[in-house]
Amino acid sequence: MEPISISQPSSLQELTVAAICGNLAQTICEEMGSQLKLRHDITLPLNIATRILNFLIKSLNLDPMQEQDKSDVLLKFFKLFTDASRCTLNKIALYKAPISDDIVEVMIDLAKSHSLTEIDLSSSSDTKADYRANSAPYNHSLFLMRFLIDVCGKTLKSLILTNTSFINSIQQISSLSGKKAKVLGQDQYLASDATIEDMPFVFSVNNSPKLENLDVSSPFTGWFIGIDPEAPPLLRSLSAGGYSEKRLNSSIKEILRNIAFGEPDYPVPAEMPATIAYPKSERKMYKYRFFSRLGSNKDCFEKFVKYCKVREYIEEDDILEEKREQSVVPGNFILHHLNILSMKETLVRLSLFGTYLSLKDLEGTVFQLKNLVHLDLGWPKHQGRDMTTRFRPGGITVWQILDTFPRLRSLDVSGTPWAQVLYEEAEIEDDGRVLKMDREREPLEFLGLWGTKTAKLKNIHLLADRISGEGSLEQLVLCLELYLHSSKVISNVMSNISEFLEETMSYERPEYLLGLIVQIIKRNRYNSTMLFECVACVYYLLQICAKSLDRFKKRSVIEALVMIIENNISTGYVQSQLLRNSMILFSAFQLPQDVMFDFDHIISLGLRIFQEMRDTSEIGMVAGSLCNALVCTVEMDVKSIVRKHNFLEIMINTIKQRLQEKNADEVLETAWSALWNLTDETPKNSEDVIGSGGLDLFIQCYKEFPQSNELHRNMTGMIGNISEVGYLRHHLAKKEYVEIYCALAIVPGSGIEVGYNASGILSNLLVDKSDILKDFDRDVLRGKIRESVLSWDVDVARNINYRTFAPLLAVLECRGEPEAHLWVIWALQNLCDRDGKYVNMIIKEGGVSRVTEIRDTTDDDVLKALASKIVVKCDEKAAVSSI
Template sequence: MEADGPQVLCDLCLVQVCSSLEALCSRRADGSLCLSWAPVFPQEMADQLLRKMATKGILNDTTVGIFQNCKELRLRRATIRCCPVSAEAFRLALCPHRLQELDASLVSGGLTGANIVSGLATNPECRSGLRRLCLTGLCVDWESLVEDGVGFSSLQGLRTLNMANTDLTDAALEDICTLPHLESLDISCSAVSKLTALLRCKNTLRSFIGHKLQQLDMSPIRCLSVLSQLHTLRHLDFSEDHFSVDDSDGKDGEETVRQLLEGTAQVLPSLVSLDISGRKRTSEASVRAFAEARGGLVFLGLLATGASSCDILTSQRNLKVTGDANENQVCEALRRYRDRECFIREALIHLYNLTTDIDKPRPDMLELVLNGMQSHPTSLHVHLVATACVFNLTTQDLAVAMPVRLLTSTVTQLLIAMDSFPSQQQVQKNCLLALCSDYILQDVPFDKYFAATLVINWLQIHEDPTLQRMAVAVISILVAKLSTEETAKLGKDVFIMKQLLALVQQKAMAGAVDSTLKFALSALWNLTDEMPTAARNFIECQGLELYEEVLETYYTEPSIQQKVLGLLNNIAEVEGLQGDLMEEGLLEHILSLLQDSEVEVGVRYFAGGTLAQLASRPEAWTLGDEFRSTAMKQLHESIMTWNQLEREMVSYRSFRPFRPLLQTWQPSGVQLWAVWAIHLVCGQNTSHYRSMMEKEGVTELLWALAAHPDTHSDIKELSDSILRMVDQQQNCLPSAKNHTEPQSS
């Protein structure tokens, strides 16, 4: 793990509470949850639990009930951001607490700003003690507040208020500005048309954010006059969405900014932070004049202004700038503008250009890109550029140096993007390019089943050969990484089987020998491994007929023959499907491969496995005893000529298909193939397969086989070798009871 410590443990505990909430609670008559028992939480821990429930997406009218009339959970800094909470649930569960901060941004469930303000106003301690309130994206419903005789001014302790992206009106702003301690106000993207109300709080207001006030109806002179009287103002954001305003619009705002920049230092003398990003008519000369007149300046927002290259901006060491002149400015923009789609989109475009030829790992940049994607999950514009940036930042060896947890979050976000924008070819392409990394697919934990289904669905509507090759490569690796349950679930989907078989047929008809064909064959091989349903789907989709053709067509391609025979081996293991393989022409072809000394051992191994499985059940063999006897004799003779393979040719999910082959009454060819196969994989990974052998009773079968008087000496010798190998591995372990075997893949 990249970060071990108290916070990590605390987070794990909170996650456990969230996942066990139903078990820890009883239900009230209204259906809401109530903790059956709980210790008194440290106050900060109660806030963290509420936040964790919100981020996990489990906070709603039912679960928020645990904070209702609960002395053990005392909230101070509450967040219900983006959660479906109704006005009644909010009133019952949160309003009785002595809240100091509340973030109710983007809450669904019908909760309005009026509900929140009136609910909080019923608690005298909230009226005086609430310091920070965030209602971003909500309907204010000012008229309801007026009717109830309640207003924002009821919350006399408020110091910070965020009303961005609301239907805030001039009348509501008038009420807000009467708050006696108001220090920070955000009315971005609201319906406000006049700023004169700000004069009511000119002696307390230190931060004013008025981004994208497109309904503002004030002359530049009047607007600047109001702003210049805010004597205590230290941060002013008067930025604009440059994508939504063309050259003919916003002239008053541009003129206000120009006059502010070129005015004397007596205008807003306390100002240390100014954001005018998106104001396209800003000149470098006016920026220089402003910066020179204010030596204490710490921040300038100049993204999408064309003025961020001004030389004075780099000469002031303590000055942070958002812009496009260099890496620092672009990264600062991504940090500061996380919630503003227009600026995230603009900054990502510049970041993409900066990372096109990057040769050093930059986890800090990847984190910023990820944050932008997470903040704007439905924005196509953001994801078009962000997914391209992810590819630049994780391509080749760059991903290896990234924190695994960051890569997991990034890949998860890529999958969400693929799922959210199924018809956007460029987004799909970017995500696929980023996913097509051996390190990411093999070593980074993420939902591989979800990824496999997404990529397979992608194959249905895209035929670009290059991308098709990558998609099949990704599927092939992912299928091999799935759990038994996930593989079974995937194998039941006939559509997936048809898609992969169609690819094989397409390549086979063209006589192609490429990685797309090989990856498709590998995916089908893994998909049918100990999966009877998938094997049955394969046959019902005419896969067997296709594979017979492939086997004959690619008789000089051992890598393809091996994958085909590997799948036939899987089918031969399924008792109810063995009859489908009982075709004399097919088995004679397989037998000829087994006998040909010029054929690679890998091909002969799987040819032998298919014959061994079929011959192990005399009642299923329908091609005559003579053919069976000849095949088993040839199998025994062929195996004795095989050299031990150095590379790992095959891995097994379990040894269950081998158990019938190891019975003492089986033909020697059947027994020898099974013992040779076990010897092969144990020699390559003894520690892994030792526990599998013991758990599945294979060790006992080998002992019985070695001790039986009728067992062939060749089989006894190999069995003894396996048992010695396993015994040596056991003796190497310091303590059997303290040793944990790796889990089988």
């Protein structure tokens, strides 16, 4: 298997396509009712149109089990490109698409309109493809391949059907047609007159003259596909991996038996079963034009039976079943169907990864393809040798394979005894095992050794330039490239990569690896085990490269994390831990800036989890912290956006619940912290907090939890924000509130932050120009502020951030309140010592003149000394800037 190419959104063209797809209505489209239409003055060239369509499809994150709305959007995107006079396509790439009759119809329309050269239906399925009530549990996805070859087979170069499943269509055709269905009266429920004779399809040079690449890797697609050995297509690449069974399962064997020998008579049962589908009249067949293409398939059917040796295989399988002779080793049925030897002159690439192979298959078929350049015979499961030999016969060595194929440049023998034997035969030296070369050889370009110890040999590089295995992080990353479609392998690989990253915390290509993992997440969105490993790897990689990621790569990672969160909201232990780990990863980004493209969606998810799982303390705390971080800015209008998500109500209700439970946990602290951020420089939110009873909750929490220092810090921080709003201060000047501010201003052993916040509240009340403190002894309040400030170390490092000094400088503008000034000047001096940006902020916001005035007029030695230091720092900064 050759490494796949992982594209990154870095070129100007890719960035342009991303911008267009994110703003269709403002760029290339106009809405016509519920449909999209290209603008009359827009013409899209081949490269751009193809990229736009496939970008739009990829952005949907399709899934066959999804709701109908995404299928409808997919149809809109397809129909946008059906007019070939306005745009040109050459490739359609679907992944996990729900293939309904509507999808079949529009894909045929696209194929008729454009000269398609590549069609990719990887992991697409007809299962639950159409949710609408008037649709029968049957569609024509099985015939899509046949229709496409009929329409664009003359231009098609690549057809990729990796893991594509038409099992629903297969079952419906086999159960609702033929003699049995007629006896049961069920044949009338078919959506068309299709029977099992319409199911097989045979590729030939006549119907696919330019086809070079065919991928039918999956345990489904190859059942009814064959190659015409008398006129084979000129394939250069064939992938038929995943056919791991030595024998067919009973249901498929029955269908193939009916194809090969005809359907047996079916006796009338004593009691007729209930009908199982909608009447065909309700299907509204007339609206699908592709029904006209369901012509006779007799010629293809006869070729399939004859050339794919279906009768011979069924008879051979019957003998094995009857005799149950373990000594008789069957060949793989997929090799019967594909007639690989008929293409030995053209085939240069063959992948049979995970496909069972007998010795007869290898010696009689595979080893006869002397022109192969790339050969994949790997086995996906990380198993011991005894288990692997059931699917890969012994007695074959890597040296024999290399000698058999003189042109070979890429070989995958992962998980096979043929690779493991190199390790077992290696020479043992003091510092490890060394590969025992049988002779000097030119190194391959690639050698797959995953699932064996061989990749760890010291000199294994003598066999290939690039090696996949477990010997190094680079080998493991190569495994990700190779086995992206194989969840069996990827889960183990991710576990190994996680261990490497945890140990080293370094990698030369972190952004590239991150891109691979994002793809894996999107392909395995419901595989919790694998997602755990992916999230762990993302964590380590973000530690390495988060700051260097461009916004498109950041967006890609964030979208993957959101997908994990959305698909795993549950109270189950596994899902809860996955939620927790995924939400924690958001801390590696700049919030909320990096998530503004999907802010509403992300904040709603965070609030939902916080609300539903706040009693699961850790999950609730993490979700609350995420919500908190999302509103922790005033540069963007997020504090007003969150009103429609009931942000304030959820936090208030959480506080009430914790009070009722008498539980001062981290969730309660997080809720108050969220209100602190929500009210920062946002008077409307401060009003809402007061209107929601936030001040009463402040008193209740203080009285109920008198020793909770972190809680007091968050509560006084929020009250401090309200105190900065002049017209709201009178709400804070009640006796019972002010007594608490005074008490919190001086709490021995509590650190600085609670006292700082409480002193700030008192300072703002003192400088208010109204008479809100007429019932208080102002000197007592001033004394509390002074005593508190003088107890602090001005050189202490603090976890605080100011965007502007406007609220602090406003306090300085009020004359006659030196204690309030002392609080502000102490804060400015402390901040200026920590970070030069704060010196610039004082200068920019005009604070130097006011600080200088205080220095020159105050009789307070402490205040004068602090102010003097600030002025000196500002003067020094200004002098440097003027040079």
